Amino acid sequence: MTAQTPRRPTILEVAREAGASKTSVSRYFGDERDRLSRGLQGRIASAAKRLGYRPNQMARSLKGGHSRLIGMLVADIRNPFSVAVMHGVEQACRASGYSLLACNTDNDPAQESAHLSLLASYRVEGLVINATGSPHGALQALIDQGTPLVLLDREVDRVAADVVGLDNPRAIDMALEHLAERGYRELLYITEPPEEASPRQRRMARFRARLADFGMTGESLCLPLTDDTATPHAAIAAFLNRPGVAPKALLCANGKITLAVTRTLQALGVRLGETGLMGIDELEWCELVAPGITTLAQPTEAIGRAAVECLMQRREPQHHPSPPRHIHYQPVLIPRGSTQR
Amino acid sequence: MTAQTPRRPTILEVAREAGASKTSVSRYFGDERDRLSRGLQGRIASAAKRLGYRPNQMARSLKGGHSRLIGMLVADIRNPFSVAVMHGVEQACRASGYSLLACNTDNDPAQESAHLSLLASYRVEGLVINATGSPHGALQALIDQGTPLVLLDREVDRVAADVVGLDNPRAIDMALEHLAERGYRELLYITEPPEEASPRQRRMARFRARLADFGMTGESLCLPLTDDTATPHAAIAAFLNRPGVAPKALLCANGKITLAVTRTLQALGVRLGETGLMGIDELEWCELVAPGITTLAQPTEAIGRAAVECLMQRREPQHHPSPPRHIHYQPVLIPRGSTQR
DNA sequence: GCCTATGATGGGAACGGTTCCACTGCAACG
C-alpha cells in the first residue's frame, strides 16, 4: 500500500471516472438527479462510491450562496434551559435540511460580538440569538444584509427582529396566583441583575405591579451569580427572619437562581413548604429535593422549534419584510411540596 | 433611503474603494498585514469599514483548504457531562483560532453517521467524537483522508485514533475503596446497557473483577433509560429487600443513572446513607438531595481541552503518523452523606 | 421529409477569496 496524498476527490475526478461531465455529476448530487438518464446515474453513483466522493459544502455555498447553516448564539451553555432550547433548534434545523453552528458566549459581550462576526463570516442563513449584551449595532447590520434573525428569550432594543420566548407577565401572574392560593403573603422575588436582559426586567416589573392585586406584599432582590461567590445567605436570612406571622415565600426568576437559593436555604436549615419556594424553569432535580420544588416549566423544545420556524418563513422567496413577530409561550405550573404549607 | 440589494461587499469592492488591488486587501485581512505600507493599510482599513466588509470564510477555506472549523459529535446533549466537556472543547478551539461545529446525535447511530458525513462535507479540520454506535468504517475513512480525530470517553474498535477520557479502572477502584471503607458490603452496580460503549464495559468488568479484593459481594444491573419508562423500581427493590444484614450500597455508572436511581429510591422511601448511594459524574444537585449524594467527579473541562490539544498536535506540519495516544484522567471523590451510615 | 420542440449532456464563466509570480522603485554594494 503506497502512501497516497490524503486528498479528497473532487467532482472533476468523479466525472472522469464515470466518463461524464462535471455538470452531470453536479446535477446528480444536487436536486436534479432525475434529469439524468438511468445509465448515467448508475455510472456516477458507482464512480462516486469507488472514490469516496463527498461534495464540498464550502465550494457549494460559495457559488450558490447557500451555506445550509443556521447560527446560534447561546448566552450560557451550562444553563439547562439554554441546552433544552438548543436541542429544539437543532432538531428543527435538521428537519429543514440545515445544520446548526452553535456558539457559547459565556455571558460575555466581547465573546458575543466576536462570535457574531464569526457566524456572519460563515454566511449563516439565519441566526438564533440568546443575547447577552445589547449588540444592536451588529445585529441590525446583519438584518440589513439580509440575514434573518430571531431573538430568543431576551429582546434587544432597537432591533427589528422576531422574538420567541416565555409569556413573562403570565408566568409571574401564575406564580403569584399559586402562591396566594397556597396562603403565602409576603414574597421575595430573586433575580439575576436585569441589566440588558429584557425578560428579567419584564418579570420584575410585573411582579411589583401585580403583587397587591393578589393581596400580598413583597420586594425583590438582585443576586449577581459570580461563579464562586458564597451564596448570599445574608440578604435571604434577613428576609426570613423579619418579624411577623405572614407566611413567607421566595420566587426565583430562573433555574440558576433556584439552584443558588436552594443551596442557601439548606445552609440556613429552612424547612421548605413552611417557607414557600418556587422557581421559573423546570429542572430535573426539582422533584428530588426535600418535598419537591414547585416550578413553572417553559416549553423549551417548542420555543426552539418556533425560532427556527420564524427563520424559515423569512427565508421564503416572496418574503415581504413583514413586521417583527413576537411569540410568547405559556408556562406550565408543576406544583410540589415546596409551596405546600 | 432606497431599497438596496442586501448583498455583502466583496474583496474586490473594497479594493476599488481603497484604490488597491485585491491581493493587497487579501493580505490585509490575512496574516500578512505588515507587508503593506502604512498608507495602504490605512486606506484599506477605512474602505473596509465604510463598506462593512467581512471576509467570506467559505471562499477562504475553498482556496486554502483551511475551514478553521472543528467538528464535534455529542451523543447526548442533555447529559450535563457532555455539555461540560463541550464547553471545554469550545474554549480550547477558540483559543487556537478555531470554531466549533457541534452536532447532537441523540444516541442514534443513524443520526451519527448522517452528521459525520455532514461534518466531513464542511471539511472540518478535526473531529471530537463522543460515539454512539460503532461507526468504524466512516471514522477510519476520515482518518485516511487526513482528518485528525479524537474519541471522547468512548472508544471505537478498529479505529486508530487518540482517546481522551476517564481512567475507568481507577474510578471503579476508588468507588469500591470508598464504599468498603464506609462499611458497605453488598453492592449493586447500575449501568446503561454497555452495547458498544467501551467505558461502560470497562467499568462493569472492573467492578466485577475487583469486588472481592475489597471484601465485598455484588452484582450489576443494566438499566435501559427510555425517556418515559417508569423507573425500574422492581429490580432495585428486590436487591434492597434481599435478606441479610450486610449494609448495601448502589453504585451508579453515570449521571443519568444517578438521577433515575435517586428517583427510584425516593419512591421506595429508602433512607440514603443507611443504604449507600454513589455515582460517577458530579451533578449540581447532588449536594442538595437529602444528606447529599457522594460522587466521583470527572474533570470535564480538562478532558475537553485535552481532546483539542490532541487534534492540534496532529495538525502540526511535521506530523509523523504517530501511534494513537490514550489520555486518562483521574476522577475526584466528593464524599457526602449518602455514603455515611 | 423539413422544421421545431424536447430531453440529455457538456463547456465554461462565475463565486470570493489566496497565492504564486512578475514588476517596479529605491537603497546598498562593489
Add this chain to the structure above:
DNA sequence: CGTTGCAGTGGAACCGTTCCCATCATAGGC
C-alpha cells in the same frame, strides 16, 4: 555607475462547485 536585493504592489491562475447556455440527438408536427 551598473548590479543586486528587497520591500511594496498588482495580475492572474486556481480552489470545487453551480448554473447559464450551447450542442446534439431524437421525436413529433405539418
